[in-house]
Amino acid sequence: MLNNYPARTQCAALADWEFNSHNSVSGEDLRPECPGEIRYDSSALREQVVRDPYDYARETEAVWRARGAVWEIADVFEILKGQFWRLHFVPTSEQLVTDVDTLYSPTNDEVVSMLQNIYHEHGWDDLQKYRTRECLEAVKKALEEHYP
Incomplete structure (x- = not known):
């Protein structure tokens, strides 16, 4: 483990109407602001990965990371699929x-x-x-x- 996160962690982030995925030590790639209609979509029924960026990122980076949303990669695709179906x-x-x-x-x-x-x-x-x-x-x- 490095930075308290297993290296095999795979997460994805939705931000700025872009889909960003990254497989890294922290397992995430964020840009400011996940759209609310996705982040708070009650029909998505996917649990977000909760990590406090202030625990592992520099403060200037943690500020914008905290505004994003992170899910497991498979969950992101299910969320996006639901958006297309509707x-x-x-x-x-x-x-x-x-x-x-x-x-x-x-x-x-x-x-x-x-x-x-x-x-x-x-x-x-x-x-x-x-x-x-x-x-x-x-x-x-x-x-x-x-x-x-």
Whole structure:
């Protein structure tokens, strides 16, 4: 053990809308602020790894580490999967996924609802019925028509 953490520890952090994973002595990689809608998502049912960064990091580093959130790597993927299933992350093309919380504003409420409805109309969240290609074409068409 080094710094009171086993070297084999594997943890992941969600911060600044980025997924960061790191396998190191401390087993974590954080950047400031895990989004609240992920950090406090009661449906995620995944226990965070609780470590006081003031116990192992310099004070200047501990300040920003304390604002992040850390889970076991497998749990992070389950949390993200849940966000996708509930359409909190919405693919807007084959290469781009948009976080609906970044779209929410008085002017964007309609676009979020529109995108989620298109996915449901194309069979989301039943993968046996979901029509990927048709759905992405409908998303592209709707975005071009309503938000050129």
